Amino acid sequence: MIDDKRLVWQFNRGSKEALQRLYExxxxxxxxxxxxxxxxxxxxxxxxxxxxxxxARTAGVFTLTGTLKGYLSTCVANCARDRNRLRSxxxxxxxxxxxxxxxxxxxxxxxxxxxxxxxLQDVLGYLPYEQQEIIVLHLHQEMRFRDIAEALGVSIxxxxxxxxxxxxxxxxxxxxxVTK
Amino acid sequence: MNSVENTENFVRRGxxxxxxxxxxxxxxxxxxxxxxxxxxxxxxxxxNWTWHRSSTIxxxxxxxxxxxxxxxxIQWDPQKEVPSEMGPVAKSPADSLxxxxxxxxxxxxxxxxxxxxxxxxxxxxxxxSAKVSLRELLTESNGV
Numbered sequence: 643m644i645d646d647k648r649l650v651w652q653f654n655r656g657s658k659e660a661l662q663r664l665y666e667x668x669x670x671x672x673x674x675x676x677x678x679x680x681x682x683x684x685x686x687x688x689x690x691x692x693x694x695x696x697x698a699r700t701a702g703v704f705t706l707t708g709t710l711k712g713y714l715s716t717c718v719a720n721c722a723r724d725r726n727r728l729r730s731x732x733x734x735x736x737x738x739x740x741x742x743x744x745x746x747x748x749x750x751x752x753x754x755x756x757x758x759x760x761x762l763q764d765v766l767g768y769l770p771y772e773q774q775e776i777i778v779l780h781l782h783q784e785m786r787f788r789d790i791a792e793a794l795g796v797s798i799x800x801x802x803x804x805x806x807x808x809x810x811x812x813x814x815x816x817x818x819x820v821t822k
Numbered sequence: 823m824n825s826v827e828n829t830e831n832f833v834r835r836g837x838x839x840x841x842x843x844x845x846x847x848x849x850x851x852x853x854x855x856x857x858x859x860x861x862x863x864x865x866x867x868x869x870n871w872t873w874h875r876s877s878t879i880x881x882x883x884x885x886x887x888x889x890x891x892x893x894x895x896i897q898w899d900p901q902k903e904v905p906s907e908m909g910p911v912a913k914s915p916a917d918s919l920x921x922x923x924x925x926x927x928x929x930x931x932x933x934x935x936x937x938x939x940x941x942x943x944x945x946x947x948x949x950x951s952a953k954v955s956l957r958e959l960l961t962e963s964n965g966v
Binding site: 656658661662665669670673674677678687690691694695696697698699700701702756758759761762763777778781782809810812813816 | 826828829830832833834835836837838839840841842843846847849850851853854855857858860861
């Protein structure tokens, strides 16, 4: 956190090295988040690119209020939402999800890596995007509900209810896939 | 997988372990540096303009204050104070005493008392010895 503040201070004074260090620090995490939300590595890379370029434009005036990781994660989630809309909100059905599980040539499967990660990708596809992003921001990016609410511009009650409904739905999907 | 906690653990374990492509890193950093240069130049010129603008305003305000102080200093001159209207100069104590004495004598004893007082007054400037000082002469004539 202190390291981030120091790097942001240097970045605001035009240090490219500081920007590079910030990128190196968070790139993998943010790409993972974008892939989880978009299930498309190419789109996810575009999102991370756009977020960092937009961040670089704020040099000199950027003020860090919370954590930098939280800020960048929210930017990625917002950008991913826009990309998702542009992609005409493809909703993955159960059969398609099963196909994804078995298809080892799938680019998502290759990019995500572990089996558990792949399984999570599949089941998350059933949830509305609003629930997905909150679950991922809270459990993967370790952001507090209050921070998520602030970053997304919604009330904390909305965030908590979306999280609860999302998790319930996820649980029921997992149970149904186990019983099949 | 029945509890909410188990679901949360499942999601946590499913966090994707991703590493970025070196080509992507190069692409992102190049574009980010270019964006940073562009914005830094813009902000520097903006801040210069703001600095110049604010310093000009400060100078103008300072000049106005100096002019105002100068004008006040010119108008306010303690030595050129308007003299207050003076009444007629007071008469000498001897005159006042004489008038008062005559007035009091008239009230006390009428015209006779005034005559007596006048005789005493005319009697005063009689010849004196040369040793009598000026102060004694004045005291005698003024009564004080």
